Amino acid sequence: MKNKVxxxxxxxxxxxxxxxxxxxxKNSNIYTPVTKIEKDIPFFETKIFDKxxxxxxxxxxxxxxxxxxxxxWASWCVPCVDxxxxxxxxxxxxxxxxxxxxxxDNDIKAEKFLNELGNxxxxxxxxxxxxxxxxxxxxxxxxxxxIKEKKIIKKIIGPINDDYLNEIKELxx
Amino acid sequence: MKLLxxxxxxxxxxxxxxxxxxEKNLKTEITKNLRCLVCQxxxxxxxxxxxxxxxxxxxxxxxxxxxxxxxxxxxxxxxYGQWILYEPEFSxxxxxxxxxxxxxxxxxxxxxxxxxxxxxx
Numbered sequence: 350m351k352n353k354v355x356x357x358x359x360x361x362x363x364x365x366x367x368x369x370x371x372x373x374x375k376n377s378n379i380y381t382p383v384t385k386i387e388k389d390i391p392f393f394e395t396k397i398f399d400k401x402x403x404x405x406x407x408x409x410x411x412x413x414x415x416x417x418x419x420x421x422w423a424s425w426c427v428p429c430v431d432x433x434x435x436x437x438x439x440x441x442x443x444x445x446x447x448x449x450x451x452x453x454d455n456d457i458k459a460e461k462f463l464n465e466l467g468n469x470x471x472x473x474x475x476x477x478x479x480x481x482x483x484x485x486x487x488x489x490x491x492x493x494x495x496i497k498e499k500k501i502i503k504k505i506i507g508p509i510n511d512d513y514l515n516e517i518k519e520l521x522x
Numbered sequence: 523m524k525l526l527x528x529x530x531x532x533x534x535x536x537x538x539x540x541x542x543x544x545e546k547n548l549k550t551e552i553t554k555n556l557r558c559l560v561c562q563x564x565x566x567x568x569x570x571x572x573x574x575x576x577x578x579x580x581x582x583x584x585x586x587x588x589x590x591x592x593x594x595x596x597x598x599x600x601x602y603g604q605w606i607l608y609e610p611e612f613s614x615x616x617x618x619x620x621x622x623x624x625x626x627x628x629x630x631x632x633x634x635x636x637x638x639x640x641x642x643x
Binding site: 378483 | 562606
């Protein structure tokens, strides 16, 4: 009797562990950081692209009635080329300010990129060493943050596509 | 007097180099405990991705500002979550992770004791 119970327990344990591991196999092991909704934007100081002027975040996100879209981009980033038409489309939105964060780029190449594809940004900030992107909790290009009242209300990892474009339009209505 | 000057210079050189070495050790220790979010499976120390390079620059800056290990971990945890650390901290989400192996070890020890030592006697 005792032997029967222990072998039954062993089999049950085996089955349980098997299913746990089998389920684990199907889980994605690529981690994406979770952004807390309504997280405050970080305070930072940096230089403006093409100008030798310093600017702080307090001078950028001034108007609480407007939405701001901070887009991290680089001329060497291929997905940034794909999302560029969507950013140009977003410039038509009256209550949205597009801010570019030029990530680890070469000024001349970045300028060429904008001359060829168009400049959707009202202001472009510089991040030569990538530390400003870390301040925002980003880990690659492109990444986009929708901001209202100095709070991040939406974070997009990867290029903006049709779905994201519609979502942004819906959020800023 | 000249000898004193040389001695002082030597003292300065050795002290500064040990200070630099300490900073470097701390940076290595921190970067080895950080997971690179671009090449997942590699630590920031091992990775050469743009993200890992920027993290290394940032850690250098933070150490120079006088921040300690915990402050730097907290800064990164606030931005990327607990997952960026290889060694999870002891919190309500990780009690099981930390305590379970000890628990299993104790049960194993108890079984060995019961099966072999008590039986022998």
